[in-house]
Amino acid sequence: MIDVIGFLINWLIYFAIYSMLAITLNLESGIGGITNFGKVAFFGLGAYIGALMNTYMLLAISGVDVSKAPPYTAEGVIALTRISISNPALVLGIFILSILVSFTVTGIFGYLLTYPIIRVGAGFVGFTLLSIGEVLRAIYINTEFVGGTYGMLGIPQPFMWINNTLLSNICYLLLSISILALIYIISHRILYSPLGRTLRSIRDDDIVALCLGKDVPKIKSKIFFLTSGLSGVAGTLYASYVSSVNPQMFVMLVTFNVWAMIIIGGSESPVGAVVGALILTLVERLLSLTASFYEYLPFTSDYLRPVIIGLIMTIVLVKYPRGLFPMKPPKITKSIVKDLEGKIS
């Protein structure tokens, strides 16, 4: 018997986190034209910031000597578990603070990267950002303070103090879904606003936009600040959910999985991003459930899972190259017509 509720909760939290990444990627790449192949850099940075704050700060404030029991050793982890169960206000407070800090720091990091992005030009932005992702990962591996290759462990889930596992998971799910909804609304509002139209014009031809007087570098940096910050928030949520971070979790493949989500879903609208995330995360889990169907194959049946996912990806794209939910042209409402008429006359 399948525990449907448990399955759904676990899947939906992953879905929420990946949707956040997909929506922000869609905003910067599908709409803004910044081909970001380094998404995982911001995701990882947010995860590590969340991990650092939720462990070191928690231990330090509770009076544990961090140099003797750093959060990547057993003593630190035991201390963390003890504190997180007994001090809900502190844990929640630090969690909220870590989300804000993660948004700011990752956002600023993205903002600072806009200089190289603009300098290298549209075709090379992707690879430039990818290199940053790998450099960051190498920094994590070589820094003992963040756990090095060992990574960090014991990051408290902010609702851990609730005795009932189901309830605490549902709370975390609700939190993730609300942040997802917020990000979706922000993305939707930007898309259908003058800023959205400017972004699309920059995506299509930034020289023309420049000639029309749009401050292209500034707009790109503003958008990149926003999307990087939100990716950082997704990273913090992820770190608290998995309760451990490790440099191996933030490899290039993560970025390309998110890319697959937005391309398959439709790269021009947040709906497409969410649908893509839904399909890819769900299909992967459902296929694991069916692994034991094929017991009598001469090889491990779970090898077929990526083959089937690859087939679905390829076939869907060959049939629907613009994705399953490409953006429809925006509705020309009466107010827009009046607005335009006013401007013309």
Next chain:
Amino acid sequence: MNKGASITSGKKLLAFVVIALVIGLAIGYGVGYYTTTLSISQAPAGAERVYTLGVTFALSGAVSSVCVQWTPVVTMAIDDLNNLTKSMGLNIVFKPYILDDASTPDGALKNVQTLYATGVRIVIGPALSSQVKAVKAFSDANKLIIIAPCSNSPAIAIPDYIFRTQPSALRESKALATYAVHEGIRSVVSFHINDEFCNVFAQYFKKYFEESGGSVLYDMAYQAGQADYGSDVASLASWVAKLRPNAVFYCGYDTDGANVLNHAADEPVLRGVRWLTVEGFYGASEILTQKIVDFARATNIIGIRPVPIANPLYDEFVEKLKKYGATPTLCSENVYDAVMIAGLAVLRTGGSSDPEVLRRALIEVAKTYYGPGGWGLFDENGDRLQASFRLWTMAFINGTYQYIDIGYIADSNIVVEKVLG
């Protein structure tokens, strides 16, 4: 406009059909599972009850070459368990549910969540310590028993629902340090993969070796996941030429180990020192080449591994494994012991799914379990205790290149049974 609308709705229709198909598949599986495998407590007397043990191994990705050799071990252990239940007249049948986590912590967590959702209450795996850390929170929250066969990280030596059949690196490193001092080795250069398993060994070896009066002159860690380590080996050779240690301490797995040893065999400087190693690449067939075995004999490389002395169960294990088309490799005896201990615990509780009951049964069963990996006894953190270790090397014997055990260490007693030229 109309055509646009029909194309869009056609696409939506296809999307829903695809999603529905996949969901339908899963529901079909769920129904099938329910109707064919009754939950233990509801099974009527006389019906065959199936108990599923979950397995999450890294069957693709970085450590896949080791984990694919574990799957036949799991099959063998399950067969042994089922033979046992048949001979005891019980109608419980064990089944493995094997998933691939691609050597990633994320994959391990997803697999464990999926396994738990299908009702599995004991999971064998994952392989890497980083993966065990990623599943710890889920295991704690849901009281899911996880038996990791190859993790030695001290950071997870915590009393919880995670058990490890790999003995801690502490004792093993100490034994190796004792052997090194006994062999007259006073200075060592340490060379290892930058990964938790080997970093822990290097760290403890250094600690105990320096406590006994030796010194580790230089420690060099090479990055995991690279294709080739030729230049790192050349750097090692430079350091060895400069610092002139008595020995090189090496820790690496089979793929990087074969790469490193193959390059080291070309360096005369590295042939001129002794080499010490742990069980990282034990059993790997790609290392049994003429070039590397020559190098092994020239450097008199001695490894240590946590299989106890005089264990006929281990020899039996190796023989039986041949019928399943596999040879023993890193931690394969731990995999076997993990599955056996899990199965025996299930039998002891009569097929229970209660985590507390299972956990207590596991601890009890382990106290009296002795398998190819030795005594199953767990310490208070759920990690295996191990008292004696085997010394091994590679040689050309009776016409084949092979791994052979040449002696053992128990506490500080070192016995060398074979001396090879």
Next chain:
Amino acid sequence: MEIYRVILCSYVFSWIYILSGLPLTLSYRTTKVFNFAHPVFITYGAYVAIIANEVLGKRINLVTAVLLAFVVGGLVSLITHLLVFRPLSYQRVSSNTYMVASMGLWFIYQYILYIACQILTRKYGANFLSYPTIEYEDVKLVQDALRIGNIPQYIITASLIGVTISIALYILFNKTVLGIALRGTADNVTLAAVSGIPTDRLINLTWFLVGGITALSGVIWVNFSGSTTPDVGLNIVVDNFAAAFIGGLYSLPITAVASIVLALIENTLLAVLNYYFGVQPTIRLAIVFGIVFAILVARPPAGAAGGLPYRFIKRVSKK
């Protein structure tokens, strides 16, 4: 400092990166597609040699391996193009779509290889997921004949394949009509088609060559490395992309030079840093990517899509 072996490694890696990086630039130039399945060509080339080695009873010639790998790599590449890229190109899609479609293909190819390895391991006994070095019989004969047995075999293999392919490519692209037609198709498909060049067939040929040449780097690899795994393509392709991007995704000579420079950085520079400055080799990737990042930002490649408008504008005036 023991520099000899480091130089040897740099040399082999230069050829490996050139043989897998040049086709990447070529494929991008012709089709403007980021082919995510590129690592598969390398891996399949290596595994063709491995499987042939096992089937022939562990005795294999370089010539056999090269021919088989070239054909298999070329066919896999061609099938990729015919089944996926060509249908997509008829629909005028964005380049990201190609990229994700090729990513789907990569999953398929990679895991089919894992399945094949598992079945073959059961049949032949050797661990196909970590296969030891392959010695080529005919190269050994050449070594014995010329009495250069003390030079590692992989140097000779890499030199033979590398030099032959380089000369062949040079002659092809500069001296033959076919080659000039290929270059024309790569630069401007429409103009080429209008001039009467059968562009469809030439693009097919380009894909075949891309896959075939890349597979040859796998053939060198199995001769060089103590263990070959299915991840070998992924590890190498990272540097290929770096070299291709430094070459602006356009220039073949700069890609080749960048490949050599990357091989030198990864091997020689890091060995020097380690010996004289105590830098641990764990930051190898950081240094490689850091240098790539620095090169891209300092001198953005003009050509395919360089950052032209902003190089000469100091301040965008606001209205």
